[in-house]
Amino acid sequence: MKKAINLTVRKEMSKALARRYQRGRKKEKTEILDVFVEMTGYHRVYARWLLRNWGRKVEVKGKDGRRVIFVGEVRKRKKRKRKREYGEEEKKVIVRVWKILDFPCGKRLKAALPEMIRVLEREGEIKVNPEVKERLNRISSATLDRILKRERARWDIKKLKKGTTKPGSLLKSQIPIRTFAEWDEKKPGFVEVDLVSHDGGNTRGDYIHTLDVTDVATGWTETQAVRNKAQVWVFEALKDIFQRMPFPILGIDSDNGSEFINAHLLRFCEENKITFTRTRPYRKNDNCYVEQKNWSVVRKTVGYYRYDTEWELKLLNELYSILRLYTNFFQPSMKLIEKVRVGSKVKKKYDTPKTPYQRVLESPFVPEDTKEMLKKEYEKLNPVKLKRALVRMQNKLLEMVRWKIREREGIGNERNLEKIFR
Numbered sequence: 001m002k003k004a005i006n007l008t009v010r011k012e013m014s015k016a017l018a019r020r021y022q023r024g025r026k027k028e029k030t031e032i033l034d035v036f037v038e039m040t041g042y043h044r045v046y047a048r049w050l051l052r053n054w055g056r057k058v059e060v061k062g063k064d065g066r067r068v069i070f071v072g073e074v075r076k077r078k079k080r081k082r083k084r085e086y087g088e089e090e091k092k093v094i095v096r097v098w099k100i101l102d103f104p105c106g107k108r109l110k111a112a113l114p115e116m117i118r119v120l121e122r123e124g125e126i127k128v129n130p131e132v133k134e135r136l137n138r139i140s141s142a143t144l145d146r147i148l149k150r151e152r153a154r155w156d157i158k159k160l161k162k163g164t165t166k167p168g169s170l171l172k173s174q175i176p177i178r179t180f181a182e183w184d185e186k187k188p189g190f191v192e193v194d195l196v197s198h199d200g201g202n203t204r205g206d207y208i209h210t211l212d213v214t215d216v217a218t219g220w221t222e223t224q225a226v227r228n229k230a231q232v233w234v235f236e237a238l239k240d241i242f243q244r245m246p247f248p249i250l251g252i253d254s255d256n257g258s259e260f261i262n263a264h265l266l267r268f269c270e271e272n273k274i275t276f277t278r279t280r281p282y283r284k285n286d287n288c289y290v291e292q293k294n295w296s297v298v299r300k301t302v303g304y305y306r307y308d309t310e311w312e313l314k315l316l317n318e319l320y321s322i323l324r325l326y327t328n329f330f331q332p333s334m335k336l337i338e339k340v341r342v343g344s345k346v347k348k349k350y351d352t353p354k355t356p357y358q359r360v361l362e363s364p365f366v367p368e369d370t371k372e373m374l375k376k377e378y379e380k381l382n383p384v385k386l387k388r389a390l391v392r393m394q395n396k397l398l399e400m401v402r403w404k405i406r407e408r409e410g411i412g413n414e415r416n417l418e419k420i421f422r
Contacts, residue, residue, distance in 0.1 A: 102387075110353075119381075326386040
């Protein structure tokens with residue numbers, strides 16, 4: 001017997017001989033089969049079956065029961081068609097909510113979708129058919145991701161940038177080090193703090209920073225812009241933020257920058273019986289809760305431009321007063337509850353996505369009167385209006401950046417600047 005030829009040639013030969021074999025008489029079929037077996041090396045029984053069924057729909061019994069296969073060219077195989085359950089009506093609602101929530105992933109969107117539909121209907125922003133609403137209540141996160149695949153390709157933008165934190169040496173010996181692995185507080189009030197610089201790639205001179213404070217247990221996040229990273233401005237902003245938090249501060253964890261590692265903050269913590277700890281130098285993961293919010297809350301909202309004027313400081317703090325409501329009441333987030341290494345892989349398990357507001361309501365450590373106050377505030381909020389207000393403030397910030405560029409080129413004036421702030 002001759003040496004068997006490769007698979008591609010076998011397929012071409014099967015295609016060429018199959019029609020002749022299926023139409024031929026018995027003697028002609030025997031001659032074709034002899035040649036086919038000799039050239040391909042197939043068993044005679046399989047070769048006969050292949051030539052007889054080439055290009056036809058054939059049912060074959062397998063170990064898993066009865067299944068349908070197609071014999072012939074792969075390009076001609078028919079794909080199994082499924083009836084589409086979610087149409088344009090569902091997609092319209094999904095995309096609308098997805099944009100209002102600032103483009104979350106499928107798992108976070110699924111957790112927020114029913115409540116967001118209820119709130120938007122309450123505020124008169126959308127009208128959803130009961131049948132559509134029922135289908136959206138049972139939609140899976142994977143289906144949401146598939147529906148949003150094309151939309152996400154248009155809007156998903158990520159940027160990376162180096163930080164500008166410089167380690168401070170003052171009082172380090174008095175402030176203990178704490179790592180991410182040691183943060184396991186179930187009680188609200190233990191926060192991580194960090195500064196986000198708005199230097200626009202130019203670190204010369206003074207420029208605005210954003211103070212970011214994130215509660216570990218609930219994810220509640222507060223932000224405030226400061227003139228620069230001087231201790232006095234950071235300390236005053238911290239006190240303002242602590243007053244806005246819905247629960248008392250029990251612990252502070254910061255990086256090693258001198259804006260935090262100073263006598264003012266240490267004395268404040270000692271007087272108010274607040275635990276004060278710091279991360280290991282150059283270990284960002286020790287402060288991972290607030291580092292995540294630096295991107296998802298601050299950078300996604302105000303970008304990477306340079307902000308260094310009083311006008312921009314005012315604009316940023318006006319924007320953050322709206323952003324705190326939008327983020328804490330309507331933005332669900334997932335918390336890591338388990339991480340296990342299995343060989344070379346790390347398996348992570350997350351809890352159900354919830355907003356910081358929902359986590360505060362579920363906490364047994366928050367007083368009931370505080371929860372009632374938050375519920376009343378929540379019922380007055382409209383996420384669409386908050387989103388529109390955020391977009392207006394973002395446009396003003398962008399106009400301010402453009403004005404500074406024109407002013408450097410000698411074509412800007414004070415009158416143009418006043419128009420931005422009307």
